[in-house]
Amino acid sequence: MLDVDYRWPSAARAWLDLPADVRADMVTAGAQSWQEIFDGRATYNKQWRLARPPVMDETSLGVLNAVCDRLAQLIFEACRRRAGTAGELRRLLGVPDGETRLLDDDEPLTEALLEAFRPDVLLSDGLPRVVEYNIDSSLGGAFDADTTVRRFVEVYRRRGLTDRIRLEAAPSAVDRRFAAIRSGLSLAEGARVAMLLDFDAEYPGLDDPERFIRVLAPVVERATAFGLDLVIAPVSQLTVDDRSHLVARGAPVDGVFRLFVPNRVTPSAGVDALETALAAGTVPMWVSAAAWLIANKAAFAWLWDDADDLPAVDRDLVHRYVPRTWTLTPDLLDRAVADQRDLVSKPADGSAGVDVLIGRECDADTWRDGVRRAAERGGFILQQYVRADDVPLDFVHIETGETVSADVPYSIAPYLFGREPAGACIRTGFPGCDAVLNLARGVLLSGLLVVD
Structure with a gap:
């Protein structure tokens, strides 16, 4: 318990x-x-x-x-x-x-x-x-x-x-992910699965795709222990055959999982091909892009809005472990300005610290102007500073x-x-x-x- x-x-x-x-x-x-x-x-x-x-x-x-x-x-x-x-x-x-x-x-x-x-x-x-x-x-x-x-x-x-x-590594994330992929997609032994990357994204090493793929060779080897034939493929190079089956690195695949964010992937014919195959139902993807919506930080504000109506143990869990969070709207601007040192402004669908403002690290003008623009633009949250x-x-x-x-x-x-x-x-x-x-x-x- x-x-x-x-x-x-x-x-x-x-x-x-x-x-x-x-x-x-x-x-x-x-x-x-x-x-x-x-x-x-x-x-x-x-x-x-x-x-x-x-x-x-x-x-x-x-x-x-x-x-x-x-x-x-x-x-x-x-x-x-x-x-x-x-x-x-x-x-x-x-x-x-x-x-x-x-x-x-x-x-x-x-x-x-x-x-x-x-x-x-x-x-x-x-x-x-x-x-x-x-x-x-x-x-x-x-x-x-x-x-x-x-x-x-x-x-x-x-x-x-x-x-x-006793000095042990925590359980392997790589291994547990492969087990979850095979189970989640109900794949047969030896299924060919593509790990999709956006090599035009910002991440150390992506500027040299072939070297990056070589570095990931141990991941390909680990996949075989879980009955998967893994290929690492740039999402931009995907195609579909005449039956709308997805083709990666020269052959059709039985499933895919992506290591790129679906709202910032670089547009390409390969992304279009992946959408075509998904719409046709010819390839399963682990996991659905709808998961990215569940991760939207607005859900933190909803969680706090609902907390008092939850069972006591869940209410206490939210109150203890989740910082107080609000959807940033114009009617919160006065509170945001008054409580600057205790607040953070974040884009609800953002990552990597982009467009995040930490109140106590800003001067008053920068904070006031930043939260006003965020409130007018929409899609931001206000969160208690931790x-x-x-x-x-x-x-x-x-x-x-x-x-x-x-x-x-x-x-x-x-x-x-x-x-x-x-x-x-x-x-x-x-x-x-x-x-x-x-x-x-x-x-x-x-x-x-x-x-x-």
Whole structure:
């Protein structure tokens, strides 16, 4: 049963509970092996690498996964109370027709849309607060998080550290996703599945598609363990044959899953081909583009609007773990201006920190003008500011090899695929970083190390 009132230990507790000599040896091992550990991993940071991964105890991770799973259901139910189909939800959200590619307006909203989700969680005064919810197949970071933490553990194993104390990577997001894809699409053994990427998007490494595909070779190998013949394909190069079957890398595919956002994919003949095949029903996609609508941050405001009518345990879950959120409308402008230091303005369908305004980081004129434009434009939310706790981590300086300990903010993004926990992507700050944690600002990615 979900423990809503779980007493969370400090974020540093799991690390500090390890023996001091083990901690010192872990940092030394990571600092000496950082090139091996982070080879090919996504980051724009040219100065720092983690000397060790973030650590969480097994019990706390289990409670966090349970909280996140229930909140995803509550978000879906808030949408479902207001709309029965993807088209009804799209119109309610004010999303223009055609802006979300691959969307079928007539599709009923069902819990199949919860096959893949990853909330963004900040620790504030020791309490996890879910500030955004990514519900879609286009969840980045899984391979990088998996690979990084497993390389750390392998380095520890070679040095005998895992013989001295339990140090394990969290469950593999890559593996759990493949299991969910095969089950969710009811695919036969050996089914040919295309992983679709938009190589014109902003992400480290996409400027060299063939090298990026080579880096992902281990993912292709892992898929075979789950009975899938995986091909990695640029979405722009898809075609359809004379029977409207989707063709990727020279042959038809039995299913697809996408790693691009459906409202920002680069227009191309390949995207048109994918839409044709989906409309013809000749290829299933994991997951439907309607999931992207469920992830709209307006659902956070709806969740708060409905909270007092929910069962007590669900109401308390929302109040404790979700920051207060409102749809940003002109009648909220006076409150927004008066409470500037305690608020954040966000586009409801945005990501990567684009067009986000943090009240306490703006001067009064910038904040007032920004929230006014957002209210007039529509499609924005106003959310209670969540101050991220600084957590102690250890870093290695790329040029000098020096190790540095620093208290930095980090976010925890637990993956759940097919409603099963699948590790987490940890985005950490670095010495001298600012408060916004995304790749464009040099954030470092890691998986999660689990201890007793």
